[in-house]
Amino acid sequence: MSRVLIVEDEKKLLASLKKGLEQDGYEVITATTGEEGYYAATTEKVDAVLLDLMLPRRDGIQVLRDLRSGGFSQPVLILTARDSVDDRVVGLDSGADDYLVKPFAFAELLARLRALLRRDTGERKLMLLVGDLEMDLVARRVVRDGEEIELSLREFELLAYFVRNADTVVTRDMLARDVWHEPMGVLTNVIDVYVGLLRKKVERPGLQQLIHTVRGVGYVVRDAS
Incomplete structure (x- = not known):
């Protein structure tokens, strides 16, 4: 059973979500402030987090950043009334795995x-090569030819998507949908x-090129050695 x-902090919504998830077979623990949420995530065994952004005592973005900086690797789904592109970008760049705007259908949340x-x-607990x-x-660590490479959160997610799809051409539409979670039009x-x-960070003199451009289509990660 997943936990x-x-x-x-909206008690009515919290009670509704808890009841619905438990009826669907999940074990649920709850928190109503950012501090309580951070403490629960770091002291309890959880498989996923549903995180509101507008929280008392520590806002959701700060909770998320603190969790990720501390090595928390479980998936985090943001639930919020903030629906602007900028808000979504900040949330995803801070380490969220997905973003759901209130009000939402419970079936979509599930x-x-x-x-x-x-x-x-299937993926987070594996090493990608x-x-x-x-x-x-898990550690969000990248090493090439024995040397560690420092990447931003967005760069890491982009590279992970490329590597998961190695030897397959990845279009810009796919990247917009699966990495940025935005329509292609806003990411020209x-x-x-x-x-x-x-x-610039991954490709180095003397090493085989990994990220190749497929003109007019997108990109492909391929080891030519």
């Missing part, structure tokens, strides 16, 4: 939670900029 932590838990068991590059998804140049930044 879910809900951090939400579907997103199932997807995150599948990904957690391609050529001489290693990615530790952002994706190419991030790929350029990632290349």
